[in-house]
Amino acid sequence: MSEQTDIVLARVAEETFEALTFMYPVGEDESPAGASVSAEVTYDGPSSGRLVLTVSQNMLPAVATNMLGLEFDEVATPDQQTDALREVLNVICGNLLPALYSQRDVFNVAAPQVLSPAQAPQVDGLQLAGTAKLYLDAGQAQVQLYARSADGQAKVA
């Protein structure tokens, strides 16, 4: 795991949350995050890996509401909330790969999946290549990158 990867991961994740959900970084808050929900997405190409996004459960409605531009009297459905989480992860992953690897590389990104509360991400054979923790005005989020290359070594910078 490299510090540079963590920095890139944090930058891409912050920019995505700002642009998609209008949620902005605030100072570190070490108060307990409470219940959380996770989603993961896998990618394959010159390297393969898995990106896992975990957010506070209580910020999920706001993520969907902001992305959909709902009015104050409208409430995002549970399906919209999980779909919004998947889309945030999709955008983070899509913007992360060219930032970590060559912009000429072609990756295939699978459809993101929301993990059930008891389900751990499948990281067999992968190395933790980077972690970013975001303290946003609506709650906390964490992004973890697990990567592997053909020779078993994470190729990320």
Added chain:
Amino acid sequence: MALNVLVVDDSAVARAMIVKTLRVAQIPLGEVQQAANGQEGLAALEKNWMDLIFVDINMPVMNGEEMIELVRANPAWADLPIVVVSTEGSQTRIERLLQQGVRFIHKPFTPEAVREIVSQLTGVSQ
């Protein structure tokens, strides 16, 4: 002139964001069809005349690149304006798409970017 628009993305939230953005950008809309993958998108095209297609790349069943190839191979749709709305960051793949005569909008996008490209492609603005 109101535009009939087809939006193809496996995320319902992403589709809703594109439609909302078109409305915020005050693009006059006629019929709006939505599809969750390329195969559903082609089926929608068979049944409805569309003026403009927005399509994602990474989708299950049939991805956007495959759908675009099939659209371009059909003489009835060969000149249909297509906008790829995707997180795709590979210049290799983007160049391949541009050779199919599509325009590209990178996610996350702004209403201004959507309005400008729609205006350029269709001549329709507010």
